[in-house]
Amino acid sequence: MRGFIIFAILVIAHAHNSIATLVIKGPDKPVLENDEVTLECLLSDSELNTSQVHFEKFSKYMNKWYRLEEEPMYLLCIPGVILRREPSQLLLSIRSIHSYFYQGLYRCVADNATATDNSSQPLAITVNYMRELSMYDVSSSSRKFIKENLLVTLGKDVEVECSTTASEAPQYFWQKYGEDWIVPSSKLRLKNVRMEDGGDYTCMAEHPTLSSLKKSSTISITVLPATNGRLNQAWYDSTNLVLMTSVAGVVLLVLILSITVYLVRRAKQAKNTKGPIDDHSQKKPIYTASVESLASTSGDKQPLV
Incomplete structure (x- = not known):
């Protein structure tokens, strides 16, 4: 009888040692909005490796845990999240954490696990923030x-x-x-x-x-x-309005004058940089002593006097 009890104790101890011990770790200081945060899923006293575990986050709207996948299309829905596997740990990195998307409970779970012993204790991530006054x-x-x-x-x-x-x-x-x-x-x-x-x-x-x-x-x-x-208050408001309008008018006038001066300078530069006259484009001159006559394009047959 004593031998059976000892055997049972050894079996239970072996079964306990074979169960995955999952631990999730997070920041050791308060998290501020826009901080970079990394969560670690660690394996200890287990034959499992990081390919057999995953992260989960609790949704208070759906009132259930959902898995954080590694597929690119899934990660596009949660911007700034990177999942990385290493031999002894699984890492979840959030580049710029915000309270709306990332605050809440996280845990590490074995893929083939159904019992609560095969998941880590939940880790609460609280994002501290303050908006502008x-x-x-x-x-x-x-x-x-x-x-x-x-x-x-x-x-x-x-x-x-x-x-x-x-x-x-x-x-x-x-x-x-x-x-x-x-x-x-x-x-x-x-x-x-x-x-x-x-x-x-x-x-x-x-x-x-x-x-x-x-x-x-x-x-x-x-x-x-x-x-x-x-x-007095109406006068104060109207004075501010007149002042703002005057400033806007002066700025507009300066802008118009600047554009006008620029265009005038461009026109002068274009006029002063004209190329030489193309002699080939000129018509053939007629000299007073020339006996040549111009080709006529009209029906006039009378000679010039």
């Missing part, structure tokens, strides 16, 4: 996008919101140029605006876990006098 005037019920400059009437209340999209909710800060104060908020609120409130304001957004991932954007706030505030 956007500024909005939320002082009124409407939400207006601010490109560079915000016009505010003296004595009014102002509320500017700074926002972005990121892998994690960022931390926002506001600061005015030339001042030493910082507001830890995504919104800048100015009550009863004064003339000295005008200036450049910068919004900064920082990733909560990656301090190196940050964005900033600056807007200029211009305070207009309270008297006829709407009229």
Whole structure:
């Protein structure tokens, strides 16, 4: 009986050793968008080789694992992905990783495997990113996008919101140029605006876990006098429009003059570089003492006097 138990233990141990041990490894530091990332499928304590394993990625939309193939037509559908086999490992390289295509779970699986023991533990790839900042005037019920400059009437209340999209909710800060104060908020609120409130304001957004991932954007706030505030703002807008139109007109005029000067110079050069007169193309001259006459092409028979 004891001999049978020992034999069974040896059989189980041999079967365990024959099972493929698959390990998947990825980056050892946080992954940022546009980074180059390489995943490794390693084989250990196994008789398998890399020709018998493949990578799989989990699709949260289809709720299942799908195989990452090596065929060129398949790789064209997933840009920037390279699969490479080596004697002891299978490599999956992503040249420029993006959150939409590549973020998620990956694993390494043996081709002839149906049991969970023949696949590696899933590896989660998280892509950290932060988009460019956007500024909005939320002082009124409407939400207006601010490109560079915000016009505010003296004595009014102002509320500017700074926002972005990121892998994690960022931390926002506001600061005015030339001042030493910082507001830890995504919104800048100015009550009863004064003339000295005008200036450049910068919004900064920082990733909560990656301090190196940050964005900033600056807007200029211009305070207009309270008297006829709407009229002043309209005058400011019209002045900018006239200035922009004048600049465009000057540029167009300079362009027309440049083209005219160029064409005149080309015409003068062409006139001065005319070739010599071809003597053979000239008609035969008639001398006063010549007795020769010209061939007539008309029916006139009267001699010349």
